[in-house]
Amino acid sequence: MGRIRLPRRPIILVLLPAMCALGAPPTPLRAESRVVILSTTTSTQDSGLLEVLVPTFEKQSGLTVKTISVGTGQALALAARGEADVTLAHAPALEKKYVEDGKMRNRRFVMYNDFVIIGPEDDPAKIKGMAKAVDALKRVAASGSRFVSRGDKSGTHVLEQGLWTQAGIEPGAPWYIESGQGMGATLGIANDRRAYTITDRGTYLAFGKRIALPVLVEKDRSLLNIYSVMEVNPANGPRVNAAGGKAFADFMLTPEVQAVIRTFGMDKYGQALFVPIAGKKDEDF
Amino acid sequence: MGLILDGVLQAFRLLLAGDPEVWRITLLSLQISATATLLALAVGIPGGTLLALTRFPGRGLVVSLVNTGMGLPPVVVGLFVTILLWRNGLLGALELLYTPSAMVLAQLVIAAPIVTGLTLAAVQQIPERFRLQLLALGASRVQMTWVLIKEARLPLLAALMAGFGGVISEVGASMMVGGNIKGATRVLTTATVLETGKGNFDVAIALSVILLAITFLVNWALTWIQQRRRA
Numbered sequence: 144m145g146r147i148r149l150p151r152r153p154i155i156l157v158l159l160p161a162m163c164a165l166g167a168p169p170t171p172l173r174a175e176s177r178v179v180i181l182s183t184t185t186s187t188q189d190s191g192l193l194e195v196l197v198p199t200f201e202k203q204s205g206l207t208v209k210t211i212s213v214g215t216g217q218a219l220a221l222a223a224r225g226e227a228d229v230t231l232a233h234a235p236a237l238e239k240k241y242v243e244d245g246k247m248r249n250r251r252f253v254m255y256n257d258f259v260i261i262g263p264e265d266d267p268a269k270i271k272g273m274a275k276a277v278d279a280l281k282r283v284a285a286s287g288s289r290f291v292s293r294g295d296k297s298g299t300h301v302l303e304q305g306l307w308t309q310a311g312i313e314p315g316a317p318w319y320i321e322s323g324q325g326m327g328a329t330l331g332i333a334n335d336r337r338a339y340t341i342t343d344r345g346t347y348l349a350f351g352k353r354i355a356l357p358v359l360v361e362k363d364r365s366l367l368n369i370y371s372v373m374e375v376n377p378a379n380g381p382r383v384n385a386a387g388g389k390a391f392a393d394f395m396l397t398p399e400v401q402a403v404i405r406t407f408g409m410d411k412y413g414q415a416l417f418v419p420i421a422g423k424k425d426e427d428f
Numbered sequence: 429m430g431l432i433l434d435g436v437l438q439a440f441r442l443l444l445a446g447d448p449e450v451w452r453i454t455l456l457s458l459q460i461s462a463t464a465t466l467l468a469l470a471v472g473i474p475g476g477t478l479l480a481l482t483r484f485p486g487r488g489l490v491v492s493l494v495n496t497g498m499g500l501p502p503v504v505v506g507l508f509v510t511i512l513l514w515r516n517g518l519l520g521a522l523e524l525l526y527t528p529s530a531m532v533l534a535q536l537v538i539a540a541p542i543v544t545g546l547t548l549a550a551v552q553q554i555p556e557r558f559r560l561q562l563l564a565l566g567a568s569r570v571q572m573t574w575v576l577i578k579e580a581r582l583p584l585l586a587a588l589m590a591g592f593g594g595v596i597s598e599v600g601a602s603m604m605v606g607g608n609i610k611g612a613t614r615v616l617t618t619a620t621v622l623e624t625g626k627g628n629f630d631v632a633i634a635l636s637v638i639l640l641a642i643t644f645l646v647n648w649a650l651t652w653i654q655q656r657r658r659a
Binding site: 210330380381 | 516520609
């Protein structure tokens with residue numbers, strides 16, 4: 144037990160001002176209608192497209208956009224609870240269900256890119272060049288080759304599940320691996336395990352040489368990855384900013400934004416990541 | 429290995445080149461976690477001292493709860509704070525979700541039990557006789573408590589370091605309640621997750637290196653304060 148030093152100021156008191164100097168984080172007070180919460184999928188954020196579009200929208204509209212990037216399943220679930228104002232997603236089957244349930248309104252196509260099936264160079268399931276994704280998956284299952292699934296209810300996962308259903312196959316252990324993670328992490332696992340997987344082309348291009356799995360199946364119509372924008376029904380919750388949500392949805396379909404989408408990614412990957420399709424309908428595909 | 433070296437070099441490049449985004453993320457991390465730690469001290473030091481010096485029915489249970497709280501999983505805290513702050517939630521009217529304030533709140537919930545638990549242990553390890561002696565010398569309760577807290581300052585600084593270390597490094601709660609919004613709630617840990625997901629491993633490593641460096645500098649400063657009169 145040391146001597147008691149009475150005149151010493153407790154350290155905490157010295158630290159207090161130091162920490163206060165760092166300042167409390169800014170929490171701007173704002174009228175609710177100035178903020179739009181956009182719930183969307185990780186792929187739109189990972190591609191960098193929203194980082195280009197959102198600031199333009201904010202400047203034009205004077206609104207602040209909070210982009211929450213989660214799996215498509217969660218993006219729609221949040222919107223259905225009124226925790227978002229507008230949703231940009233890529234899981235048509237799931238989206239239609241939410242529209243039918245009245246949770247989402249005014250679903251409109253924005254753009255598409257495509258999915259590809261990638262896998263090990265030696266291609267144990269012999270699927271290279273097959274025209275139909277469903278047939279390719281049947282062969283993967285029949286050969287018991289490893290396949291990595293997102294397993295996270297993302298748009299990619301929903302599409303993959305649709306293909307298994309069409310193939311009439313209930314995928315499972317030991318060859319079927321669920322990563323439960325985003326596209327990037329899932330690509331890493333597939334690469335490491337020399338496994339097959341389905342990925343959107345944008346993320347695959349972004350990973351470039353780090354993924355040693357070539358594209359084996361592509362350009363099948365069932366591999367189209369269509370992004371739609373939907374407005375949240377204000378009845379979903381007490382504070383839904385319906386006007387702000389609609390403004391963002393409308394913005395995504397303007398000719399200016401569609402033109403940006405048409406060339407986005409060209410400089411970095413040598414090809415555009417998305418094809419704009421404002422005005423198109425389900426019947427067109 | 430080359431990748432890690434690249435990342436370390438990238439970290440220096442980003443900081444020295446004054447990349448505004450990286451600086452903003454770094455400063456925001458510090459602001460949020462320092463504020464949360466400060467608030468945790470304001471709650472935890474009085475709380476822990478009170479728990480150490482009083483006896484009441486159910487005290488054992490409270491102490492057990494605090495000690496359990498020291499290991500609260502950030503992702504669980506994040507989930508509950510998110511639900512609390514939802515527009516439909518109990519505190520929805522405050523419109524705090526996806527703001528730095530929400531992240532401070534979540535980190536406070538993580539850090540407060542750590543500070544409380546370590547304060548409790550620090551004050552309690554001071555021998556009972558010392559306390560009685562102080563009272564016998566005519567100290568009031570307030571004076572006695574003050575002296576006890578000062579006597580326990582070394583372990584209390586450890587509590588401060590543990591609290592800060594716990595929150596600056598967590599990602600689960602920050603991701604959920606902050607939303608990792610660029611320019612608003614993106615901090616070092618959530619940015620690291622994002623860049624890893626994008627496949628920008630060099631940037632992710634650079635951010636990790638910055639996070640480690642900050643944690644080291646803060647702890648180094650606190651350790652210096654803690655140890656300077658021991659030599």
